[in-house]
Amino acid sequence: MIEVVMLAGEFFHPAHKDAESLNPLLPAVQAGFEVLRKTDKGKVIDLLQKFSDNIIKDPSTTGIEGVAFLSSWLRKANIMQIVEKNLKDISYLDHFVGETKRLKAQPRGIACHWIAGNVPTIGLFSLFQSMIVGNANILRIPPQSHDTMVRLLKVFASSRVDGLTGTELLKSTSIIYYDRTDQKANEELSNAADVRIVWGGEEAVKSITGLPRRAHCEDVVFGPKYSFVVLDREATGSKDLPRTLRFLASDILLFDQAACTSPHVVFCEKGGVDVASIARLLGEEMGKLSKRFPKADIDPFIMTRIINVRAEHALDPDASVICPPENDWTVLINKRPGLEEPIESRTIFLKEVDSIMAVLPHVTRKVQTIGCAVDDKAKLVAFADAATSRGVARCVNVGQMHLFDSPWDGMLFMSRLVNWATLYYGE
Amino acid sequence: MDLKQTVNDLIAREQFKLPQAEKEGALLPVLAQQVKENAAFSPQLEKFYTTLGKEPSAYASIADIPPIPVSMFKKFALKTCPDDQVSRVLNSSATTSGIPSRIYINKETALRQSKGLVAILKDFIGGARRPVLAIDTEGVNKGDADTLSARGAAIRGISNFGKKLVYVMDEKDGELFLNRERLENFMAEFKGQEILVSGFTYIIWTRFLKQVQDAGLKLDFPAMKLVHSGGWKKLSAQAVTKDKFSKALASAFNTKQENIIDFYGMVEQLGVIFLDCEAGHKHAPDFAEVIIRDPYTMKEQPHGKPGLIEIASIIPSSYPGQAIITEDVGETVGVDDCPCGRKGKYFVFRSRVERAETRGCGDTFAERRKDE
Structure with a gap:
């Protein structure tokens, strides 16, 4: 059974509409696709700018986690630089460009998105990039994100620029949900796709990419990734350390540390402030942030992992733990080399290293983002070059780990969502 | 003090x-x-x-x-007595994580565990010694005497009350089969008497009960007590509730449902069990x-x-x-x-405690979690 949360601009939430099959939903989405195809893409971007303004003013969306970043991401200047990075020029979306050999970036058709539940707003980053290039969109979104998505999309629906409304654009979009064990629904969605966009962990990615698909269908996979932080001795010895740790605390707390961009380990280079002092200061910052943003979602499974890892570090003579009595934030120090199994939910491991370069052997292709507080810029460039050659996609400032950008996971996402079409004619 | x-x-x-x-x-x-x-x-x-x-x-x-x-x-060798006083190291079976618990036992602890268990069971099933029918194989408590599985622990505990212990299942190629001859001999010898039955809940339901029913065996022990534990996760997945289990077993043994007793316990806390x-x-x-x-x-x-x-x-x-x-x-x-x-x-x-659902693109942990 498929639960329909939104179909062609009409919302069915919280009381969703049931559908036996995906096929009856497709004509409405296809009709919306025709409307979107004819819409000037510059106007779509203008409407996203309006939406950006509205979500930070509208009381129904202001409190949503990540909404401030979403708003800044939706700004016209940012979207235009994404379009230009991916397609060189927005005009490729609206008409053939060039002389004799003319090029146009045509939409692929229907983009089907399998969205993970860890970051409630991630579906919008996926949706809007696909919408800008003119694709129709069907998103399978986990129930825990429905409320956030609907609140935001209702504001989008009511946004208006020069006679174009969000409702009009959403006619090409549908949001659905079905249980992950529903093979029939999964296969229907896969078969409907001209492009499959998969966000998720290993299990989800494997099961979705293994579904039958049409021969021309393109796959874009944002699979499971791991992130960590390096602090060099100049950064830990600097007067800016409290500010760096404040930013680090924010990177740890956002999205309950379940995003691919969430740091799990901090490597501290010896020679600056000692790791125990960094741990204490970081604990203070995490404590302050935790008071402002209490944990919203208590997963007993993760709580038991926190209980276990705290006990493990309290029992290990070579390790230590700083934490409050409740299973909120936890700072752990140990001497084990390498990365750690993520615990999530505000749990961070600190390790001392002789040099940040000593971390490189532990970098695998699973690592996506490295938050860097490296004041020695020559060292930073050398480190980033070596890390990215091992598969790391992003080396960014601490405090900016979650800034969704293009490229993402090493991919120019939007460029994967178009068919480059050519038109030849001369004088 | x-x-x-x-x-x-x-x-x-x-x-x-x-x-x-x-x-x-x-x-x-x-x-x-x-x-x-x-x-x-x-x-x-x-x-x-x-x-x-x-x-x-x-x-x-x-x-x-x-x-x-x-x-x-x-993860740790957690001891509170000198090594020379450790009389036994219990290794729990490692069914979930693949790593066994190691529990260090001295004579004092072993004695207290035994006394504690007897004191609890006495309150629920009385103090009289009686024949015990173990719904498992003898192998579950054989071999390495220092390795104790949850299955074995339950039977060992109950056998403190036994004057005769009969294991009613046999293992062949990793599968458990009812030994009909031993069961029938036990029935012939103790029919109608007070007996104790013990075993792992999942095995009782999926192996013993099924084979007894398939064989059309009629058990008749109105004065029995069946004390069982473990495996509820798998049984719940098969829509077997405690009530359904108790009714079916009471019927199989021709006894009252109240004589089918579930308990909760763990190898790390031997001597303390929680009976219904x-x-x-x-x-x-x-x-x-x-x-x-x-x-x-x-x-x-x-x-x-x-x-x-x-x-x-x-x-x-x-x-x-x-x-x-x-x-x-x-x-x-x-x-x-x-x-x-x-x-x-x-x-x-x-x-x-179960994890709700794989959480998404940050879930690199999922790769190592498959067997848990």
């Missing part, structure tokens, strides 16, 4: 008689003193108790003792305590709110079992007022 004498008295006495306040008053000083001794013996434990808790002398309740997670017995009373509740004996903790605040949950099950016990003197927190979920139902008449806290077991 003569600590050892107090412990022995609390274990040996008639169980489930102490009202909660009296029980807390009796157990707290004992447990606090034991924690203090543990910390004095082991710098590792001292680090644990001081990092995650306060001074034992400042404990205002049993819930103030920092509990050691049950999984720590897999007539009202369907599990009771902590006078020498042990159950604490249901809020998984976030770690504070004790009010009645009716589910939380992580912690077992506190005064039995161990060779390992730090004074407070062990599990990865099981339960909830207390009440205190001192169970219709069965037993005093103290009573609770129900709910489930193992």
Whole structure:
């Protein structure tokens, strides 16, 4: 059974509409696709700018986690630089460009998105990039994100620029949900796709990419990734350390540390402030942030992992733990080399290293983002070059780990969502 | 206070008689003193108790003792007595993680475990020794005598009450088969008598009961007691409830449903088991305590709110079992007022803690989690 949360601009939430099959939903989405195809893409971007303004003013969306970043991401200047990075020029979306050999970036058709539940707003980053290039969109979104998505999309629906409304654009979009064990629904969605966009962990990615698909269908996979932080001795010895740790605390707390961009380990280079002092200061910052943003979602499974890892570090003579009595934030120090199994939910491991370069052997292709507080810029460039050659996609400032950008996971996402079409004619 | 004498008295006495306040008053000083001794013996434990808790002398309740997670017995050699006093190291079966727990037992602990178990069982099934039918293979308690599985532990405990122990299943190529001849001989010898039956819940349902029914065997033991534990996760997935299980087994043995008794226990806390009373509740004996903790605040949950099950016990003197927190979920139902008449806290077991769903692109942990 498929639960329909939104179909062609009409919302069915919280009381969703049931559908036996995906096929009856497709004509409405296809009709919306025709409307979107004819819409000037510059106007779509203008409407996203309006939406950006509205979500930070509208009381129904202001409190949503990540909404401030979403708003800044939706700004016209940012979207235009994404379009230009991916397609060189927005005009490729609206008409053939060039002389004799003319090029146009045509939409692929229907983009089907399998969205993970860890970051409630991630579906919008996926949706809007696909919408800008003119694709129709069907998103399978986990129930825990429905409320956030609907609140935001209702504001989008009511946004208006020069006679174009969000409702009009959403006619090409549908949001659905079905249980992950529903093979029939999964296969229907896969078969409907001209492009499959998969966000998720290993299990989800494997099961979705293994579904039958049409021969021309393109796959874009944002699979499971791991992130960590390096602090060099100049950064830990600097007067800016409290500010760096404040930013680090924010990177740890956002999205309950379940995003691919969430740091799990901090490597501290010896020679600056000692790791125990960094741990204490970081604990203070995490404590302050935790008071402002209490944990919203208590997963007993993760709580038991926190209980276990705290006990493990309290029992290990070579390790230590700083934490409050409740299973909120936890700072752990140990001497084990390498990365750690993520615990999530505000749990961070600190390790001392002789040099940040000593971390490189532990970098695998699973690592996506490295938050860097490296004041020695020559060292930073050398480190980033070596890390990215091992598969790391992003080396960014601490405090900016979650800034969704293009490229993402090493991919120019939007460029994967178009068919480059050519038109030849001369004088 | 003569600590050892107090412990022995609390274990040996008639169980489930102490009202909660009296029980807390009796157990707290004992447990606090034991924690203090543990910390004095082991710098590792001292680090644990001081990092995650306060001074034992400042404990205002049993819930103030920092509990050691049950999984720590897999990671560390946790001992509270000198090596030369360890008479046995129990290795729990490693069914979930692949790593066994190691529990260090000295003679004193072993004796207390045995006495504790007898004291609890006496209250539920009476003190008379009687024939025991073990619904398992003899192999479950053979081989390495220091390795104890949850299956084996249940049968060993019950066999303390046995005057004759008959294992009714055989193992062939990893599968369990009913040995019909041994069962029929047992029936012929003890028909109509008071007997004890013990086994692993999942095996009883999926192997024993099915094969008894398929063979059309009619068992007739109206005066039996069946004490079983374990495997509820798999049974729940097959829509087998406790009520359905008890009804089916009562019918198979021609006895009343109240004679089918589920219990909760763990290898890390031998000597303490929690049997279902007539009202369907599990009771902590006078020498042990159950604490249901809020998984976030770690504070004790009010009645009716589910939380992580912690077992506190005064039995161990060779390992730090004074407070062990599990990865099981339960909830207390009440205190001192169970219709069965037993005093103290009573609770129900709910489930193992399970992860809700794979959480997304940050879930690199999923790769290593497959077999758990």
